[in-house]
Amino acid sequence: MTDKHDLTPLWEVFIRPRNGLHHRHVGSLHASDSALALQAARDVYTRRGEGNSIWVCRSADIAASDPSFAEANFEPADDKIYRHPTFYDIPDEVGHM
Amino acid sequence: MATAETNVPAILEIADDCLILGHRLSEWCGHAPILEEEMALANMGLDLLGQARALYAHAGELEGKGRSEDDLAFLRRERDYVNCLLVERRNGDFAHTMLRQLYFAAFMQPFWREVAANSTDATLAGIAAKAEKEMAYHLRHAGEWVIRMGDGTDESARRMADAAIELHRYTGELFMASPARQKAIADGLLPDPESLRGEWDATIATVFAEAKLEMPEIRVMQKGGRDGNHGEDMGHLLAELQFMQRAYPGQTW
Amino acid sequence: MYSQGLIGADSSTTESEEFLAAFQARIDREEKIEPNDPMPEGYRRTLVRQIGQHAHSEIVGMLPEGNWITRAPSLRRKIALLAKVQDEGGHGLYLYSAAETLGVSREQMTEELLSGKAKYSSIFNYPTPTWADIGAIGWLVDGAAIMNQIPLCRCSFGPYARAMIRVCKEESFHQRQGYEIMMTLARGSEEQKQMAQEALNRWWWPSLMMFGPHDSDSTHGDQSMKWKIKRFSNDELRQKFITATVPQAEYLGLTVPDPDLKWNEETKLYDHGEIDWAEFKAVVSGNGQMNRDRIRDRNKAWDDGAWVREAALVHAQKRADKQHIAREAAE
Numbered sequence: 001m002t003d004k005h006d007l008t009p010l011w012e013v014f015i016r017p018r019n020g021l022h023h024r025h026v027g028s029l030h031a032s033d034s035a036l037a038l039q040a041a042r043d044v045y046t047r048r049g050e051g052n053s054i055w056v057c058r059s060a061d062i063a064a065s066d067p068s069f070a071e072a073n074f075e076p077a078d079d080k081i082y083r084h085p086t087f088y089d090i091p092d093e094v095g096h097m
Numbered sequence: 098m099a100t101a102e103t104n105v106p107a108i109l110e111i112a113d114d115c116l117i118l119g120h121r122l123s124e125w126c127g128h129a130p131i132l133e134e135e136m137a138l139a140n141m142g143l144d145l146l147g148q149a150r151a152l153y154a155h156a157g158e159l160e161g162k163g164r165s166e167d168d169l170a171f172l173r174r175e176r177d178y179v180n181c182l183l184v185e186r187r188n189g190d191f192a193h194t195m196l197r198q199l200y201f202a203a204f205m206q207p208f209w210r211e212v213a214a215n216s217t218d219a220t221l222a223g224i225a226a227k228a229e230k231e232m233a234y235h236l237r238h239a240g241e242w243v244i245r246m247g248d249g250t251d252e253s254a255r256r257m258a259d260a261a262i263e264l265h266r267y268t269g270e271l272f273m274a275s276p277a278r279q280k281a282i283a284d285g286l287l288p289d290p291e292s293l294r295g296e297w298d299a300t301i302a303t304v305f306a307e308a309k310l311e312m313p314e315i316r317v318m319q320k321g322g323r324d325g326n327h328g329e330d331m332g333h334l335l336a337e338l339q340f341m342q343r344a345y346p347g348q349t350w
Numbered sequence: 351m352y353s354q355g356l357i358g359a360d361s362s363t364t365e366s367e368e369f370l371a372a373f374q375a376r377i378d379r380e381e382k383i384e385p386n387d388p389m390p391e392g393y394r395r396t397l398v399r400q401i402g403q404h405a406h407s408e409i410v411g412m413l414p415e416g417n418w419i420t421r422a423p424s425l426r427r428k429i430a431l432l433a434k435v436q437d438e439g440g441h442g443l444y445l446y447s448a449a450e451t452l453g454v455s456r457e458q459m460t461e462e463l464l465s466g467k468a469k470y471s472s473i474f475n476y477p478t479p480t481w482a483d484i485g486a487i488g489w490l491v492d493g494a495a496i497m498n499q500i501p502l503c504r505c506s507f508g509p510y511a512r513a514m515i516r517v518c519k520e521e522s523f524h525q526r527q528g529y530e531i532m533m534t535l536a537r538g539s540e541e542q543k544q545m546a547q548e549a550l551n552r553w554w555w556p557s558l559m560m561f562g563p564h565d566s567d568s569t570h571g572d573q574s575m576k577w578k579i580k581r582f583s584n585d586e587l588r589q590k591f592i593t594a595t596v597p598q599a600e601y602l603g604l605t606v607p608d609p610d611l612k613w614n615e616e617t618k619l620y621d622h623g624e625i626d627w628a629e630f631k632a633v634v635s636g637n638g639q640m641n642r643d644r645i646r647d648r649n650k651a652w653d654d655g656a657w658v659r660e661a662a663l664v665h666a667q668k669r670a671d672k673q674h675i676a677r678e679a680a681e
Binding site: 253256342 | 409412413416419420421422423424425426427428429432433435436439440442443446456481531534535538539541542647650651654655656657658659660661662664665666668
Binding site: 007008010026027028029030031032033036044047048064066067068 | 384386387388436440443444447450455456457512513516520659662663665666669
């Protein structure tokens, strides 16, 4: 049986499709270090011209928000409509604003 | 001056190198040590097979006898294949495969760079511009692995050292210019391989140093591939490669 | 490539009625479930099992086609086949990653495959004796897999659905690759036509079996459908596949090896002959022609690669130690 300590680490892969766009999460892979992780990301996730830049980070290094706290985290933003432009009444004759 | 039919044999040397090494890499498919490496080995194999196709097509056109890329790739006798011995060496373990790739890529990357920059043959220069980038990646990938295996466990270090002793003797042929190659050099198609030796030595020395690998001392370099004198593995490789074309002659697939 | 016919999943679950109802409500609203969300244990277990089987199928599926890469009859075919089999490896990788979000490691799943505990699609336990088998696999096996995989893009579990979207996009050339091979053979010499017909004869029934047992005999279907892991029943998908494939065989001038196959004007579907479920069960339970060879090959690749994986880990540790020492010295 595999010893837990011998597991090749898991990495999350982010690809930027082209300049001007954000890097976007595309999946994960296993590699023993960052150099091999970057090469593997290139070989696995850019075989069809999917991008021009790659980030990788250890999956274990990602801190994620707690889904059971999702309502407290995100619902309070739902009714803050004054943060959106349509909250404000501006007559049409003023033109685009 | 324009590339002539007389340059076909020199182009076939490079095309055969690409085909045979691409074929060797494709043998790994489904059997690699790591899933991520399945992807890398296949990518490198596809690069080389793609280069071989472009080169055979060009050679066939120059020759003007109507031979297609497949005629050239599949329908010659063993004696007529002019790849160097290094690329036909069997895959062995992952250490052998990666070191063979490093040796070859460390030569081909600067080789293609020179062809792209200086060749009098525009088609070759076009193939080279793309191939140089591909080989730069092979060099980097194989180099990273040689370093990891050389400076990994006792077992991996021993396997790397064995691979170096076995394969280093086939690297001399990379720098030898056959009469066909000399003609292509004189015509300005290809660089003199001897002019790339310094760069190759430096690349290999850097990787070996980081891999804590000793450079094997080889007194006699093996040669013969460019004359069609191959090792015993070559016939078996061709038996597979040519199987369909030989078993069912003259059919379209 | 894979198709349903999930083998031995236990979807039983012990959560409270209230929890299950709330979860079902999310599913019914077509909300995607993400890895950290609360979910019934049975849902998690079914997914781990199904995604694992799917991943294993991709990996084992590399072997029958890989058998022909070195003997492909032209450079064009060789490159296409190598790229296709490479894709299967990539798909296995995406799927293992999707399963790993549920807390099972790739190593664990691999061990289950290598020990024979985990199943994979039985279709890969048939041999590929001729080049035409490569055509037939692309056309029929990938064709059957696509029928199953497209609905999986809408699976309720987010990581699985996302992996499947990527897989389906990449696989779009696989079936065409196979059909093109069959077309070339069907238009070729008598010998080639015969080779194509024999391959169709070999792969037709196993392809139909890929969809799994008849709905009336399937024990796991209902819960998977309710949880929207699965969107269509085995028989629905099988019927869709037959309806799409029979005209393709006719176009090739080949004969589907089922004397009972006939168009039903009423249902607008093909009626087909009886599937040999005894054969299906024999192959699933390890008695296909290639079961032992496939597992032996996977074990060999894994065992032969052990020193490589170990070397990479040890090297990474050495590097980390060196950096650590350098940092301490600088402080």
